[in-house]
Amino acid sequence: MLDVTHDVRRTSAEVxxxxxxxxxxxxxxxxxxxxxxxxxxxxxxxxGQLLGWSRRTxxxxxxxxxxxxxxxxxxxxxxxxxxxxxxxxxxxxSWWTRGAISRLGLHASKKP
Numbered sequence: 001m002l003d004v005t006h007d008v009r010r011t012s013a014e015v016x017x018x019x020x021x022x023x024x025x026x027x028x029x030x031x032x033x034x035x036x037x038x039x040x041x042x043x044x045x046x047x048g049q050l051l052g053w054s055r056r057t058x059x060x061x062x063x064x065x066x067x068x069x070x071x072x073x074x075x076x077x078x079x080x081x082x083x084x085x086x087x088x089x090x091x092x093x094s095w096w097t098r099g100a101i102s103r104l105g106l107h108a109s110k111k112p
Contacts, residue, residue, distance in 0.1 A: 015094050017091070018081055021078055022095070028072075031092075031096065034072070036065075036096065038065035039093065041059070
């Protein structure tokens, strides 16, 4: 049986771990650009070719996105969490999505 509550709690905990490794403003800014580049170029759902990118452009975006993340971690002074925990990949996407929603001012309204 699928325990969704456990999965949600585990994912939330992983996002918090991810957050603790991304405190420096420069690292956060580089990740804000690098994560979508990687996701758009490397994802099976939205490959770069669907965006009209050539294979070379897609590969460059993928490599450039990773370069931005690695530069950010050099500035932060730590290793990417993804290197030690592959479950950090969905946490990274969740972290980025939450940040994008926040920057756009699209917070979910809380019921009183």
